[in-house]
Amino acid sequence: MLNERKKKILQLIIEDYISTAEPVGSRTIARKYNLGISPATIRNEMSDLEMLGYLEQPHTSAGRIPSAQAYRFYVDSLLEPGALTDNDMALINSWFRERRRSIDEIFQSTAKILSRMTQNVSMVLANKSDTAVFRYMKFLPLDDRHAILCIVTDDGNVDNCVVEIPLGMRPEELDYMAGRVSRLLEGKPLSSISETLLSAVHTDIVEDKLLFTSLLNTINKMNRKHQQQRVFLGGTKQLLSQPEFRDMDRVRDLLGILEEEKVVRDLLLAGEDSGLKITIGSENKFTGIQDCSMVQATYRLNGQVVGTMAVLGPTRMEYSKVISVMDYLHKYLKTIFQQEK
């Protein structure tokens, strides 16, 4: 175990490196922070810390930089949960107020704020729950040959689809049919309304092939919409301001990965179970981001996973700031979602 002084020195080195991105030397530590010990002593301690795997030297005569192990230790043991400054909070509040119409926009804003505050790429996965239950369906007349098929779910959502009315069918017949189908499907979760169940509807009630296909389509559409998981990215250009991404090729690789929505989704889903998850360097199993760190927070509402947000950046990341921003956003989202429900 590290003694207190070693811990202190390690912490200072990490924090100095996080803010300057330059290898830290013993003199720097001695000069900047008043520890009451000489550079030589610090050098000895640093040498020990290097032996123990916490520090690395880019080359013989450079300062030292924290290893992945050091960051791990830092976030586990040294990190002090710092509060956001009032300024930051005000900034977040104003950004959120900027536009807040639909759910999607809220998520998009979240991603934007997260990236702006942390100077890193942010990812937000919006997990729509799939608990919608079929309530009833109805036809809204359009013209002689067309009507709008509306399907209403429990949670007050409606989806619709224009259908062609079979020749010779009267509005009352349509209404009657809608009523019968509704009675049959009412209370069933959308996700459970499979083709097999519908086939009963088909043979019994909706004889017209085209009409039936429309019904099926609309249900499927709603289903998809309900369990859709949308990914929102923020501040990919922030990458360019990080010195570790001076190298264009690296940036391009990473942007390529981020451009694949599926990959990002998988990445986020992988860490969805725990509340706050910090992955440092090669702890992450996804190829291409193994020299990055990721801080991910999953938020729930009544036990259900509503979404997850993450910040992806160099291992040299302001973990403390990232965590407090996420924490604040988390609370913010919570109130918003509770209002919505």
Add this chain to the structure above:
Amino acid sequence: MLNERKKKILQLIIEDYISTAEPVGSRTIARKYNLGISPATIRNEMSDLEMLGYLEQPHTSAGRIPSAQAYRFYVDSLLEPGALTDNDMALINSWFRERRRSIDEIFQSTAKILSRMTQNVSMVLANKSDTAVFRYMKFLPLDDRHAILCIVTDDGNVDNCVVEIPLGMRPEELDYMAGRVSRLLEGKPLSSISETLLSAVHTDIVEDKLLFTSLLNTINKMNRKHQQQRVFLGGTKQLLSQPEFRDMDRVRDLLGILEEEKVVRDLLLAGEDSGLKITIGSENKFTGIQDCSMVQATYRLNGQVVGTMAVLGPTRMEYSKVISVMDYLHKYLKTIFQQEK
């Protein structure tokens, strides 16, 4: 006016520079392309072309690069409309087939293909027409205190909103109210249903304040949706492969601009009138992209602007390729949209 030989030399220089991104010298031209004249002669011609403003020298002992004026002349007079290779066409076809569900996905694919084929940033603006006309509204019951307000437009679109039913109001009353409002608003374009017109509805028919606000909201929502112009970006990371964007700061600036959807929209709208528009360097009035070129094509269906697509890149751009790709995509979209209608 330039004589044939000057034109030929200018063309070769431009095309060589486009493909190599290196200043072109007289020797290169003489060696690569068999013009039957010596480097010295070419030098003389180049000197003339520089006098005339078509060429520039980065420094005394370098080759020459085309000026904006040269590119302008090139696209106006020298450009030969080259057809796409079979390979390219096959590639486009396969990418389009990849996924093609919704309109949005088609636009997104278009942006993606455009950027991949041209190695530049692409922008696609999907212009939804705003000709929807109010048809009728209806309430779908939900529970004792809530109903879904549906508004149906001519083109078969429905939008909805959950409303709270005023205490003590019976379903028949709701239906009656819906009928009266419908009769009042029927046939009016959504865009023309302003607050003033609605206020008549308010005082005359819908007495409940909350109900009225919901009605207003839904109409506004539909309105927005109808005249929504969505912007799709493609291949922003392509920027990084262009040598003129070696400089991180420049990339960041440009990405910053592209991230602002509003700016991109304005940019695209500005060039929407003409069929094919090529803007070179400072011809573009938008700050921040004045050292870039943009090729923009607007596509119409029955006279109506459906959308516009553009490629943004360095002035050293493969104009010929860009144009032929756009042309092909244009035809592709045309068939797709004609099917849809």
Add this chain to the structure above:
DNA sequence: GTTAGCACTCGATTGTTTGGAGTGCTAACA
């Protein structure tokens, strides 16, 4: 255990040299 002192290392910076690609000019040629 701590620290001052010192030799040593090595990247970054700066200066210098060299090579080559390219030009412009001139004189000769068809």
Add this chain to the structure above:
DNA sequence: TGTTAGCACTCCAAACAATCGAGTGCTAAC
């Protein structure tokens, strides 16, 4: 008169060398 070979000249880029300084490790003294 237009074309071309020849040549001196320019200037960037790459290669190389010298220097600087931040940092280390080690030793000896406190």
